[in-house]
Structure formats: C-alpha cells, structure tokens
Amino acid sequence: MPGLYRPPAPEPRTPIRSLLRVIRQGDGDLLSLVPIDAYVKPYTYLGYSRRSILLVNDPAIARDILTDPLEIFPKNDLMVGALAPLVGDSIFVSSGERWRRQRAMIDPAFSQLRISTAFASMGAAVDDYEAELDRRAESGAAFSLDHAMSELTADVICRTIFSRSLESEVAREVCDSFTEFEQSVASVDLWQLIFGKPWADVKQPDAVLAACTRIRGLIGAMVDPRLADDARQSDDIVAAVIAARDAETGAGFSREELIDQLGVFFLAGHETTASVLTWVFYVLSQRPDVLAALRAEVEAVVGDGPVTIQDVKRLSYVRNVFRETLRLYPPITFIPRVAAEKTRIGRFNVKKGAMIMVSPWTAHRNALLWSEPDRFRPERFDADGGGDDTGVLMSFGLGPRVCIGAAFATIESGLILARLARRYDFSVEAPGRVRPVARLTTRPAEDIVVRVRRRERPA
Numbered sequence: 527m528p529g530l531y532r533p534p535a536p537e538p539r540t541p542i543r544s545l546l547r548v549i550r551q552g553d554g555d556l557l558s559l560v561p562i563d564a565y566v567k568p569y570t571y572l573g574y575s576r577r578s579i580l581l582v583n584d585p586a587i588a589r590d591i592l593t594d595p596l597e598i599f600p601k602n603d604l605m606v607g608a609l610a611p612l613v614g615d616s617i618f619v620s621s622g623e624r625w626r627r628q629r630a631m632i633d634p635a636f637s638q639l640r641i642s643t644a645f646a647s648m649g650a651a652v653d654d655y656e657a658e659l660d661r662r663a664e665s666g667a668a669f670s671l672d673h674a675m676s677e678l679t680a681d682v683i684c685r686t687i688f689s690r691s692l693e694s695e696v697a698r699e700v701c702d703s704f705t706e707f708e709q710s711v712a713s714v715d716l717w718q719l720i721f722g723k724p725w726a727d728v729k730q731p732d733a734v735l736a737a738c739t740r741i742r743g744l745i746g747a748m749v750d751p752r753l754a755d756d757a758r759q760s761d762d763i764v765a766a767v768i769a770a771r772d773a774e775t776g777a778g779f780s781r782e783e784l785i786d787q788l789g790v791f792f793l794a795g796h797e798t799t800a801s802v803l804t805w806v807f808y809v810l811s812q813r814p815d816v817l818a819a820l821r822a823e824v825e826a827v828v829g830d831g832p833v834t835i836q837d838v839k840r841l842s843y844v845r846n847v848f849r850e851t852l853r854l855y856p857p858i859t860f861i862p863r864v865a866a867e868k869t870r871i872g873r874f875n876v877k878k879g880a881m882i883m884v885s886p887w888t889a890h891r892n893a894l895l896w897s898e899p900d901r902f903r904p905e906r907f908d909a910d911g912g913g914d915d916t917g918v919l920m921s922f923g924l925g926p927r928v929c930i931g932a933a934f935a936t937i938e939s940g941l942i943l944a945r946l947a948r949r950y951d952f953s954v955e956a957p958g959r960v961r962p963v964a965r966l967t968t969r970p971a972e973d974i975v976v977r978v979r980r981r982e983r984p985a
C-alpha cells in the first residue's frame with residue numbers, strides 16, 4: 527500500500543552500535559552515527575567526543591540557539607575553517623556586527639521583485655534541460671539523478687547571478703571546480719570531530735586550496751567587467767550585490783568581498799536545491815499515487831502551457847510535496863554552531879568550545895512532534911490541517927539567519943518539479959539500494975541511477 531511506503535533512512539541504533547556501523551561503512555556518515563535517543567529527546571550529547579557535541583532536536587531550543595541575541599553561539603569553527611579559503615568571512619560564515627552589515631546589504635538581492643525577474647532565467651534553464659532530457663529519453667541511456675539535478679540547479683544559479691548559461695566556458699569551469707571542492711570537503715573527518723580541540727587550525731589538502739584559488743579567480747574574471755561597466759545594465763543578482771551600500775558609511779563591497787559573497791551563492795544555492803530535487807524525484811518514482819496527484823494539480827492549474835511564477839505560487843500540492851521532502855531530507859542535515867563561552871542549554875551545562883548541532887534531520891523525524899514521522903505524507907502541510915503535527919520545519923534554518931535564498935529556492939523547485947513531473951517518468955535502477963548520507967548536503971550514498979521516458983498521456 528503506497529501510504530505505508532517508508533523512504534530510506536538509517537535504522538536508529540544505540541550509540542555504540544551506531545558508532546560501529548559508521549566504522550564498518552567507512553564513509554564517516556553522520557546520519558548513521560546519530561543514536562536512537564536523538565530522535566525523541568529534546569537534546570542529546572553524542573558521547574565519545576573530546577570537545578563534546580550536543581545535538582539539538584527541540585524547535586524552541588533550536589530557535590533560541592539560532593536567534594542567539596547574546597551572541598554566545600557563532601558559526602561553528604570547523605565549518606568556518608573549511609569554507610574560509612573559498613568564501614572568506616562572508617555572509618554564510620561571519621557572525622556579529624560584520625554579519626549584520628552584510629545581511630542588510632544582501633537582502634534586497636533576494637527580494638520578491640528580484641525573484642520575479644530571475645524567474646525568466648530559471649525558465650530558460652529548464653527549457654534547455656528539457657531538451658537534454660528529451661535526448662536522454664530518445665537514447666534510453668542511464669544516468670545519475672543527483673548529477674542531473676546538480677547540473678540543472680548550477681545552470682539556474684549561473685543564469686540568475688551572472689546572466690550566463692552553464693554552457694559558457696567560464697561558468698562550466700566554475701561549476702566543475704565547485705564539484706571538486708565539495709567532494710573534498712564533504713566527508714567529515716571523524717578523527718577531528720571526536721579528538722580535535724575547538725578552534726584548532728583546519729588544514730585543507732593542497733588540492734582543495736588549489737580549487738578555491740581557481741574558483742575565486744574565475745568568479746573574479748566574471749565580476750571585473752561588471753565592475754568596469756555600469757552594473758545597472760543588467761538586472762541579475764550580481765548587479766544587485768554590486769549596487770548594495772552600507773546604510774551608515776555608504777560604502778559598497780570591495781572586489782574581494784564581492785567574490786566571497788558570490789562564492790557563497792554558488793555554494794549555498796545549488797547543491798542544496800539539487801539535494802531536495804534528487805529526493806523528490808526519487809520518492810515520486812516510488813509513489814505513483816503522489817505523482818498522479820501532483821500531475822493532476824499541474825494539469826488543472828497550468829495545463830500544457832508555459833508555467834508562470836503566479837502558477838507556481840498557486841500549486842499548493844506541489845509545494846507540499848516539496849515541503850514534505852524538505853522535512854524528510856533536509857538538505858542541510860545539521861546546522862552547526864559553537865559555544866563561545868560556558869553556558870546552559872535546557873538542563874545541560876555546556877562547556878566553552880562545545881559543538882552545538884541544531885538537527886533538522888532528527889527534529890523532523892521526532893515521533894513526539896510529527897504524526898507518522900517516517901511516512902511521506904505531503905497532505906500533512908495542507909492549510910486545513912492534514913494532521914496533528916506540532917513540529918517546525920527548520921530546513922531553511924530559523925531566526926535572523928534563516929536562509930536568504932528560501933523564497934528563491936521554493937519558486938525554483940516548484941517550477942522544476944511541475945515542469946519535469948508533467949513531462950517525464952523517471953525509473954530508478956535498484957531503488958532498494960538507495961541510502962541517504964550527510965555530506966555537505968543530505969545526498970544518496972551512491973548515485974541514484976535512472977532512465978527517463980517522455981510521459982505517455984491517456985488519450
């Protein structure tokens with residue numbers, strides 16, 4: 527029965543059995559390390575770590591930590607160290623006053639108005655990708671669903687930030703170098719996590735540093751002509767960020783700061799969306815009932831014609847499928863912070879340097895907060911109350927640092943989901959082998975191999 531379908535996830539185990547599982551798998555997967563308690567308790571210490579790691583599951587406590595009015599919980603040092611060579615002290619990693627200034631300057635680049643303007647570029651990326659999928663349907667070739675979604679969302683980011691398609695040589699080089707960077711920093715260094723001291727230097731392999739230098743050079747090459755020209759000539763995101771001014775000093779971002787911020791948009795803005803789309807199309811391939819309901823809505827609201835931004839906003843079932851996937855497969859599996867001083871969280875004393883992991887993965891699967899948490903039930907998000915859930919969706923974070931690209935990603939995903947589900951059937955090879963892991967984002971442990979067919983419609 528489709529309603530009983532359980533999308534794949536590691537079976538929760540005791541702490542020691544979880545640790546043994548990760549050692550046996552040898553892939554440093556944090557999801558497999560999460561012990562059974564973490565799925566039901568408001569917060570749990572992961573034992574066996576020198577600096578101590580607190581996993582926070584309770585939405586109210588998570589909100590307090592992420593809101594952080596006393597600035598006790600800045601961005602986690604391990605994450606900042608890993609990302610600094612690529613994105614400097616930019617909006618994603620900075621804290622305190624520096625972050626506030628950057629956020630105020632960048633917010634307008636992601637306003638509703640900007641998203642409406644970006645929508646045409648999103649549509650053009652989907653047009654090109656449909657042509658590519660038509661070729662794959664024709665040839666019957668198998669391909670990786672996750673790579674396909676990464677390509678499509680990278681193209682959307684290139685077009686909306688820089689008004690360049692992924693087919694342009696520079697954009698392609700940036701994306702290839704990002705893939706290299708992400709693959710190298712993606713696997714968690716378990717040794718460092720368990721035995722490392724807080725605020726220790728994070729040493730990156732030479733290959734990662736070389737990829738960062740290459741990416742920064744390429745982004746610089748795309749920014750320079752825009753700095754030389756009048757940036758207002760284009761209506762893309764780079765134009766908005768170049769035009770941004772500090773409210774007090776009137777100063778704009780320096781060239782290096784621009785490269786930092788644009789690097790963040792690539793980093794935070796394409797693998798995250800690719801992750802959720804991968805899981806959506808995987809689940810749809812296993813749930814014909816959900817796929818049929820989604821198609822029925824698209825046909826009723828849009829028919830066969832072009833999909834406008836107003837259509838996407840009207841597609842409530844599509845949005846619920848997106849939300850339910852964000853719940854079960856939050857692309858940012860854990861949101862890491864560090865305790866800058868000794869403090870208390872709930873009933874726990876927390877020492878300076880403790881790693882605090884707000885955990886969408888477990889908070890979204892907590893049986894005390896969600897009815898049937900392991901089931902895929904998009905109707906739970908219906909406006910007329912699909913159930914008695916009290917959980918909070920924290921896939922985009924919470925508080926003042928909530929994802930700046932949340933509205934952008936929601937519109938982009940709604941558009942891609944509506945258009946590709948309307949036109950194609952994806953069939954997954956060996957669906958039983960699919961297993962999620964926590965890398966830079968929540969990804970399948972191995973490529974999900976699919977074939978695509980043009981959808982046969984009833985006459």
Ligand code: HEM
Binds near residue numbers: 799922
């Ligand atoms: C489904 C897609 C996405 C998901 C699930 C997601 C998730 C998140 C989360 C959880 C945070 C908060 C991190 C923290 O508090 O440590 C965040 C922040 C951020 N995201 Fe996203 N994101 C997505 C798409 C995007 C897109 C499309 C962009 C831009 C093009 C973007 C840019 C950013 C930036 C710049 C921040 C830092 C905001 C700040 O600290 O003020 N994200 N995202």
